[in-house]
Amino acid sequence: MGREQRPRWPVIVRRTALGVVSVLVLSVTGYAWTFYRDFSTGLTTSSALNGDEPKSKDGATNILIMGLDSRLDQNGNPLPKAIYDQLHAGDDSNGGYNTNVMMVLHVPNDGSKATLISIPRDDYATLVGAPDGIAKEKIKQGYGLAKDAKEKQLAAQGVSDRATLEQQGREAGRKQTVDDARAFLGGIPIDHFVEVTLVGFYDLAQALGSITVCLQGPTQDSFSGANFQKGVQQLNAAQALAFVRQRRDYVHPELNFTDLDRERRQQAFLASASQQLKSAGTLADPAKMSALVDAAKKDIVFDSGFDLLSFIQQSSSLVGGGVTYVTLPIKTFGQINGEDVNLVDLNQIRTMVRTLVGGTPPPPTTLPAVTVNVVNANGQAGLAGDLEAALVGKGAVKGVASSGRSMLSQSTVYYGTGGADAANAVGTMLGIDDVESDTNVAAGTVRVVVGTDFSMPAALTAPTSTAPTSAAPPAPSSSTAPPATSSSASGPMDALQGGSVPCVK
Structure with a gap:
């Protein structure tokens, strides 16, 4: 298919x-x-x-x-x-x-x-x-x-x-x-x-x-x-x-x-x-x-x-x-890979569902002291730095914020040996479902790759970025609320x- x-x-x-x-x-x-x-x-x-x-x-x-x-x-x-x-x-x-x-x-x-x-x-x-x-x-x-x-x-x-x-x-x-x-x-x-x-x-x-x-x-x-x-x-x-x-x-x-x-x-x-x-x-x-x-x-x-x-x-x-x-x-109507899609805020949805039916714990409000590196594959200027700062504010150890070589449609959290629990906590806080082990990630470290499907959760405040504003627009083209x-x-x-x-x- x-x-x-x-x-x-x-x-x-x-x-x-x-x-x-x-x-x-x-x-x-x-x-x-x-x-x-x-x-x-x-x-x-x-x-x-x-x-x-x-x-x-x-x-x-x-x-x-x-x-x-x-x-x-x-x-x-x-x-x-x-x-x-x-x-x-x-x-x-x-x-x-x-x-x-x-x-x-x-x-x-x-x-x-x-x-x-x-x-x-x-x-x-x-x-x-x-x-x-x-x-x-x-x-x-x-x-x-x-x-x-x-x-x-x-x-x-x-x-x-x-x-x-x-x-x-x-x-x-x-x-x-x-x-x-x-x-x-x-x-x-x-x-x-x-x-x-x-x-x-x-x-x-x-x-x-x-x-x-x-x-x-x-x-x-x-x-x-x-x-x-x-x-x-x-x-x-x-x-x-x-x-x-x-x-x-x-x-x-x-x-x-x-x-x-x-x-x-x-x-x-x-x-x-x-x-x-x-x-x-x-x-x-x-x-x-x-x-x-x-x-x-x-x-x-x-x-x-x-x-x-x-x-x-x-x-x-x-x-x-x-x-x-x-x-x-x-959140908005958009397009990904030429298809019309609904872009959503997973944290908003899950909070709403918990209120309606219960049964699941709320997202964590703090993170363990694990080093988190953030890779911006989203295209939004300054996103890696903003997200890095926000995660540090929640208890993570500051790692490296960088830009990816190309934009990706999917966000993923990768972790090294012993980092599964911390990676799952980060993924839950960010609304990223895809959490995977990666032998290229150092032990006790988490790498977050944010793709074009990512948006900063409303509950995760971050300082205003000082990065330039001339970056390429994100791949999900969406302007229609x-x-x-x-x-x-x-x-x-x-x-x-x-x-x-x-x-x-």
Whole structure:
């Protein structure tokens, strides 16, 4: 697999619906426990979690919900043409293996006030283990890269069965996505996961019937099929797809849609649909509940260790207003290697996640007395000296600040013999995930190479540099602050509360 080249206005944009169905599946099960015996029969399960992963403490549960941009079944075969026609989403040649929806659902041990955290799909992140040789990419691409690497490995061993390659490739992709999400969020436990493909959303939306949503103003988009008026309105399954995947409006350009607005649309749909489950008699209608359970079985994968019955008994908050919806912030929109990405402040994100779900220690505020050398491969004038001074201010021993021979896209912390703990502390403080041993680094010494993905953490103050200001600009070209990070109704920093029909852009 090569790197994805995303055009400014891609034709296929049916991606944001994918994770919505998974949350609704969990919401449905919270009230449909009487269907449990039937519901648990025929589920597709995965062994991507081997049981050795860190677990949440005190009975809380973190569930990673991944929406897979695939138009194929679990064996890699095309779906019936009638389904493609219903989805208006192209055919088996469209889509791929990006996890275009990534959400973490945190349910506390008492079942009260759950939190759903959306990770924007284009956040630029370190991919654990560098699948297919790619160490840094948009977080959504880890699944497909790991799947491709696994299939290559199997093919080299003589495996040629298409179904085997597909299934084992997807297992590798699931594990990669869990690992990437855990690392990106600062090491929080991922207890379980749910994976869903595009067709699952349509099936569940169809089983639900009409859904009530509210728009702040009129909007339309020929790419997604969206054509909505201002105010409260009822949507069928096809309109629901358009609602959750719209990310442009040429008729009303002042709306300035971004991917982050689609995150908000997803959350609004979930809040509205969950409210409807409780208030519209759906949960008391055996025929409709059976249709919802049947929809939940299609193209949805649960990890094999997920005890649904225990979760059902815990999940009373998922329907009727017990969920707070949060989108992680981004720092700016940018480009790396010609691709549009979201540049983020990992320290900001991890601090936010700790506040929301707990479970991980805060970044260190001081460093051990280890010598730290800083190499500036970022291009920002004076960065090495500023960072060196800041680290010394936190307890490190002053080393050498220098400029690299060329700019690098990835930041890395290297350490010599006996320096692992100190290097990890430095990496955590700086928000650098890639920490490696290097025989060229002296014992007890740490070398920090800051690439174009690095920005000084807000909590790490440094003196103003006296270096000249004529250095080359950093490689991530970015001058557009994301409009959705403001305090507007569609901003990701504004938590959306369940229990009603929220009005969104």
